[in-house]
């Protein structure tokens with residue numbers, strides 16, 4: 001792993017100029033595209049999500065993590081990367097996480113809550129659903145900016161349809177107190193993610209030059225990260241940022257991620273406008289589910305996580 005750098009990821013303010021078609025919107029689109037192409041991520045300054053909603057959400061997440069493990073195991077699904085990961089495993093002893101499928105839909109959150117709390121948990125459902133609706137709106141807006149930035153905003157057929165997968169993470173403080181990698185370095189396997197942390201930083205991003213940047217977003221900010229599917233859709237223009245989480249000290253860390261997941265059956269394919277002489281088609285078309293299944297399979301275990309897309313879908317292997 002390279003050395004740590006003084007570099008910072010771009011910080012983009014989403015508090016004004018949000019009207020599509022205005023000069024302000026166009027300049028935001030340009031900055032979003034540049035950030036996604038050069039860093040594969042940016043800090044999102046966004047004041048629509050109140051600190052009260054964030055605090056409530058994290059207090060409910062703590063309540064969720066404190067449930068008995070037998071209950072938490074009920075968050076089981078055959079869909080890869082959608083269910084519960086128990087802490088104490090051989091590879092990631094300090095990592096625990098849950099998945100709530102289609103979490104901007106109140107019935108999905110309710111089904112999850114009914115599994116965790118047999119008498120239901122209305123406050124959990126309302127709070128998580130409210131936050132996820134906000135994050136979905138933000139994710140759609142960034143998606144639209146990306147389309148507009150490539151001049152594709154008026155071509156709805158080029159757009160992928162997504163739902164929101166909420167992943168909730170808890171990282172235990174390593175007992176030594178020494179800086180420890182508590183997640184596995186990876187690129188996200190879906191289209192994109194919006195991450196939200198609860199005061200304790202730890203996220204690190206690798207630059208294209210192999211330097212690692214520690215992210216210390218402002219407490220009210222979010223982080224947008226490009227995933228592998230956006231790299232494929234954009235014919236390699238957008239960079240899926242490799243990232244990890246490192247923790248030191250004695251405080252556990254909580255975070256959540258709203259992942260934009262294509263609807264079932266989506267074929268990932270670069271729009272024809274993304275392919276030209278300077279940008280020959282890099283990837284074959286593929287069903288995103290087949291790729292995700294490959295990415296979590298035994299067969300791809302030895303392949304660096306950030307190279308799996310290329311190994312799976314590149315038309316010419318490097």
Ligand SMILES: O=C(O)CCC(=O)C(=O)O
Pocket residue numbers: 167169188195197203243245255256257
């Ligand atoms: O906890 C974080 O900040 C990052 C989580 C993450 O990268 C993931 O769940 O894919």
Ligand SMILES: [Fe+2]
Pocket residue numbers: 186187188193243
């Ligand atoms: Fe990630």
